Amino acid sequence: MFSGLPFVYFASGTSMAAPKVSASLALIINQRHYKNQPNKSIDYLYKNGVKKGIEPNSAYWGNGQLDVYNAVK
Structure with a gap:
């Protein structure tokens, strides 16, 4: 995730993933009732909502990538 803070260009980990996953679940809950x-x-x-078959890269992701568009289309 890119940051708007000065001198901080990239961040990763659960603190960056949690808001995205939470928002994705909120969209799913709303759309699917x-x-x-x-x-x-x-x-x-x-x-x-998870792209499978993507080579794990421990620096960025470990078990697929979140695909919100696919989850709510």
Whole structure:
């Protein structure tokens, strides 16, 4: 994730991923009407919102990439 802060060009890790995953789940919950169904929302995200088959790169990602567009289209 690129930062708007001076002299900070790139950051990674769970603190950068958590807001993106949370927002993705919020979109899925809203679109799929999964309110109060967290397990269903998470399962849907794993099945439809993660690009698989991408070579893991520990510097950037470890288990696919988030694909929000695919999850909510």
